[in-house]
Amino acid sequence: MNGAQHLIQALEQEGVDVIFGYPGGAIMPVYDALLDSKIRHILVRHEQAAALAADGYARATGKVGICMATSGPGATNLVTGIANAFMDSVPIVAITGQVPTSLLGTDAFQEVDIFGITLPVVKHSFLVDSADGLGEVVHEAFRIAATGRPGPVLIDLPKDIANAVAEFAPAPSHGAAISLKPAYKDITRAAELMRQSSRPVIYAGGGIGMARAVSEFRDFAELTGVPVVATLKGLGVLPPSHELFLGMMGMHGNQAANFAVQESDLLICIGVRFDDRATGKLATFAPHARVLHMDADASEIGKLRAADAAVVGDIRFALAQLAFVLPISEWREKCAAAKAEYAWKYQRSSSGEIDARYFLKRLSELAGEDAVVTSDVGQHQMWVAQHWQVARPENHLSSGGLGTMGFGLPAAIGAQLGRPDALVINITGDGSIMMNLQELVTLRRYDLPVKIVLFDNQALGMVRQWQELFHNERYSEVDLSDNPDFTAVAKSMGISSFRAERESEVEPAIGRLLNESGPVLAHVAIHPKANVWPIVGPGKSNSEMLEEEAR
Amino acid sequence: MNTFTYQMRVRHSEGALVRILGLTRRRRFDVIQFFAQPSPDGDFMDIEMTVRSARQGPTLARQLANLLDVTSVGFLVAEKAIAEKAIAPQAASVAC
Numbered sequence: 001m002n003g004a005q006h007l008i009q010a011l012e013q014e015g016v017d018v019i020f021g022y023p024g025g026a027i028m029p030v031y032d033a034l035l036d037s038k039i040r041h042i043l044v045r046h047e048q049a050a051a052l053a054a055d056g057y058a059r060a061t062g063k064v065g066i067c068m069a070t071s072g073p074g075a076t077n078l079v080t081g082i083a084n085a086f087m088d089s090v091p092i093v094a095i096t097g098q099v100p101t102s103l104l105g106t107d108a109f110q111e112v113d114i115f116g117i118t119l120p121v122v123k124h125s126f127l128v129d130s131a132d133g134l135g136e137v138v139h140e141a142f143r144i145a146a147t148g149r150p151g152p153v154l155i156d157l158p159k160d161i162a163n164a165v166a167e168f169a170p171a172p173s174h175g176a177a178i179s180l181k182p183a184y185k186d187i188t189r190a191a192e193l194m195r196q197s198s199r200p201v202i203y204a205g206g207g208i209g210m211a212r213a214v215s216e217f218r219d220f221a222e223l224t225g226v227p228v229v230a231t232l233k234g235l236g237v238l239p240p241s242h243e244l245f246l247g248m249m250g251m252h253g254n255q256a257a258n259f260a261v262q263e264s265d266l267l268i269c270i271g272v273r274f275d276d277r278a279t280g281k282l283a284t285f286a287p288h289a290r291v292l293h294m295d296a297d298a299s300e301i302g303k304l305r306a307a308d309a310a311v312v313g314d315i316r317f318a319l320a321q322l323a324f325v326l327p328i329s330e331w332r333e334k335c336a337a338a339k340a341e342y343a344w345k346y347q348r349s350s351s352g353e354i355d356a357r358y359f360l361k362r363l364s365e366l367a368g369e370d371a372v373v374t375s376d377v378g379q380h381q382m383w384v385a386q387h388w389q390v391a392r393p394e395n396h397l398s399s400g401g402l403g404t405m406g407f408g409l410p411a412a413i414g415a416q417l418g419r420p421d422a423l424v425i426n427i428t429g430d431g432s433i434m435m436n437l438q439e440l441v442t443l444r445r446y447d448l449p450v451k452i453v454l455f456d457n458q459a460l461g462m463v464r465q466w467q468e469l470f471h472n473e474r475y476s477e478v479d480l481s482d483n484p485d486f487t488a489v490a491k492s493m494g495i496s497s498f499r500a501e502r503e504s505e506v507e508p509a510i511g512r513l514l515n516e517s518g519p520v521l522a523h524v525a526i527h528p529k530a531n532v533w534p535i536v537g538p539g540k541s542n543s544e545m546l547e548e549e550a551r
Numbered sequence: 552m553n554t555f556t557y558q559m560r561v562r563h564s565e566g567a568l569v570r571i572l573g574l575t576r577r578r579r580f581d582v583i584q585f586f587a588q589p590s591p592d593g594d595f596m597d598i599e600m601t602v603r604s605a606r607q608g609p610t611l612a613r614q615l616a617n618l619l620d621v622t623s624v625g626f627l628v629a630e631k632a633i634a635e636k637a638i639a640p641q642a643a644s645v646a647c
Contacts, residue, residue: 299613
């Protein structure tokens with residue numbers, strides 16, 4: 001067996017069933033070995049989509065996603081997807097071909113230092129220097145990607161190593177990922193803070209879903225009775241209808257959620273990193289609150305906000321230990337009243353145009369709580385976060401940290417392959433869809449029944465909104481009124497498509513989207529000046545939310 | 552600005568030093584002194600790195616500890632406030 005065959009064998013041992021990739025010169029030995037494997041390869045049409053599809057697969061399944069590309073431009077095209085996975089702590093393994101070791105460092109054809117380029121955006125990386133150890137490298141890469149705080153791992157494989165004959169050496173099997181049990185004294189201190197609090201709020205983040213701790217989290221929330229706010233990535237830790245759930249916090253959060261945080265005397269922060277989109281102006285964030293921070297990653301403790309108590313390690317264990325009743329009914333009722341007061345209101349449009357918020361609310365209701373929604377980045381991403389009924393974190397795939405336009409469609413492809421029986425819906429915009437439009441061909445090629453809703457406001461809507469609100473309506477390079485006919489583009493790639501532009505077309509459009517078999521694209525026209533409300537302005541406190549009426 | 556000193560034991564592996572220095576720069580800590588030498592058994596590198604920053608020293612220690620090549624991190628010097636001018640650029644040395 002050669003190195004490439006060892007690589008594929010090790011991937012099979014890890015239970016890999018699908019690889020997203022694109023072949024090329026330096027990775028050819030691996031593609032050759034792949035012919036004799038049962039692993040399914042999904043040929044995307046741009047390497048960035050391979051990395052983002054692997055990311056979507058990992059988020060939707062909880063397994064490690066795999067992407068593969070050749071050296072040089074193939075490898076550099078993966079970088080955005082790798083960075084996306086890094087920022088959102090998603091476990092993927094990226095495999096890149098590399099020029100032969102004798103040519104490394106000589107500026108050879110399609111040579112690029114992908115190891116060096118990706119150093120800031122990987123959890124770890126390997127430049128393989130021996131075929132004999134390749135299996136071990138793969139197993140180690142999987143362990144690193146999935147253990148503790150998950151993240152991307154790069155394996156850069158020179159072509160001569162892939163071709164070299166290597167002795168078969170059974171790779172050491174590693175057991176389940178080891179989770180660090182939090183220290184007892186830290187749990188005790190955390191419990192002490194909780195007992196002393198009269199206005200606690202749980203600030204729930206993506207770390208809960210990544211740690212597969214949703215069940216323990218729900219038990220914890222329900223037993224303690226503490227109101228819950230979530231970050232973008234934390235959506236789904238409680239169903240939106242749950243009495244304790246106050247909504248998303250932050251820049252485009254629900255006012256009840258931001259109110260609760262600002263009024264709280266204890267923030268119970270679980271799997272969060274105090275992202276600026278969530279906290280607003282940090283100096284005025286939760287000004288009266290002590291901080292109890294629970295996370296798998298010790299380096300997040302105190303990074304942006306000092307913690308009065310910290311619990312590092314397996315949050316499932318910590319949540320179980322800290323689940324006890326707190327006498328805070330008065331505070332809970334106050335938060336519930338705010339939730340009722342600030343609940344989203346859906347009004348019929350006087351102009352007869354489609355309101356994206358209402359469209360999403362209806363689509364979410366009709367798609368059901370088991371549907372997986374992926375979004376791109378921009379206004380529609382925030383509307384999804386606000387108006388989609390996210391029942392589980394793994395059902396809402398959104399590029400939170402990096403904010404990658406073009407994430408949604410490849411992520412939907414990955415999610416659909418990972419969960420073939422799920423209804424997978426991609427919500428996108430006329431800016432974002434163009435970033436990975438070519439992947440419509442991939443949908444057709446593999447007949448993946450992804451449903452796409454393309455909200456078209458003929459603009460880069462979120463940038464246009466900021467220019468309107470914070471740059472005195474000086475619009476700079478946001479006009480997309482020369483968009484192509486998206487329904488025709490989709491049809492040219494073999495995707496069924498239709499257009500909707502009047503409010504009266506909402507129900508028929510959703511009906512067609514959900515009932516037609518195979519992939520479908522709904523091109524939905526919305527008002528060019530539709531904005532996301534409420535909003536916290538740049539550098540402002542979360543207590544200073546702007547409402548639509550204040551425009 | 553504060554200065555902080557870290558002692559690390561690091562595995563010999565591809566890019567280990569670059570990871571440490573890159574992380575340190577990205578997190579907005581300026582390296583003002585850096586020494587590396589083989590550990591007594593030769594299997595590792597022992598590093599002593601002094602940095603200055605307006606950011607919290609313990610945070611960088613935890614971030615360095617997250618690097619898989621770094622087997623241990625000691626935070627030698629607690630925060631020590633110094634005047635920014637006390638370290639002239641020409642006085643800074645990096646040996647690695």
